[in-house]
Amino acid sequence: IARGPHPYPSRTRQLSPGAPMVLQVRLWESRSSPGFFLIIIWHRPHSHDAAPSLPMRDPLYLTRACADRLRRDLAALEAARTGLSKAIGVAREHGDLSENAEYDTARAALELNELRSAQLRAKLARVEIIEELNLPDDRIYVGATARVRDRDTGLERTITVLSAEESDPDHDVISYESPIGKGLLGHAVGECVEIETPGGAMRIEILKITR
Numbered sequence: 001i002a003r004g005p006h007p008y009p010s011r012t013r014q015l016s017p018g019a020p021m022v023l024q025v026r027l028w029e030s031r032s033s034p035g036f037f038l039i040i041i042w043h044r045p046h047s048h049d050a051a052p053s054l055p056m057r058d059p060l061y062l063t064r065a066c067a068d069r070l071r072r073d074l075a076a077l078e079a080a081r082t083g084l085s086k087a088i089g090v091a092r093e094h095g096d097l098s099e100n101a102e103y104d105t106a107r108a109a110l111e112l113n114e115l116r117s118a119q120l121r122a123k124l125a126r127v128e129i130i131e132e133l134n135l136p137d138d139r140i141y142v143g144a145t146a147r148v149r150d151r152d153t154g155l156e157r158t159i160t161v162l163s164a165e166e167s168d169p170d171h172d173v174i175s176y177e178s179p180i181g182k183g184l185l186g187h188a189v190g191e192c193v194e195i196e197t198p199g200g201a202m203r204i205e206i207l208k209i210t211r
Helices: 064-092 101-126 179-184
Strands: 022-029 037-044 060-062 127-129 145-150 156-162 173-175 192-197 200-210
Touching (some): 064 101, 064 127
Antiparallel strands (some): 022 037, 192 200
């Protein structure tokens, strides 16, 4: 479970209790090295044992537009997979695979496609849409835009706090996982927050918050 400030007000999640002992075996043949197999064995504890300590992945807070873009990217990768698989089949017909550059190239393209698809699925499985969260307007949480002042330099700027997926520092869109974004989470207008950054400590005063 992540420590430190959350980009939205805290809430509690509960894991289901442990199930009776089960041994499970999975066997996969390596695609890159036919004839080599991977065997994985794991178990689930008896119900009277303590529930396993499983890592919980933090939600990924995205705007609806960004989540839709990721879904379109995933759909495009999945659509391309059929063509890449066919290219491997055609290259395989050209003879000895050990010296078949066309086959190696097609295989690498398919593996890259599958890797990117898996990464997008993992992201989308964690997504929570910012517009659907019932967040307060008087404090800085993910999706908020704030007018702030550097108390040491007097410089004012307007920042928006989003995820790293949508951050754009050149346009003052910062990640809620960045030092400044994390430091401002949960704070209200009128507060002055001291934040440690790679460039040194900053004192930031919050002047205005909008959503």
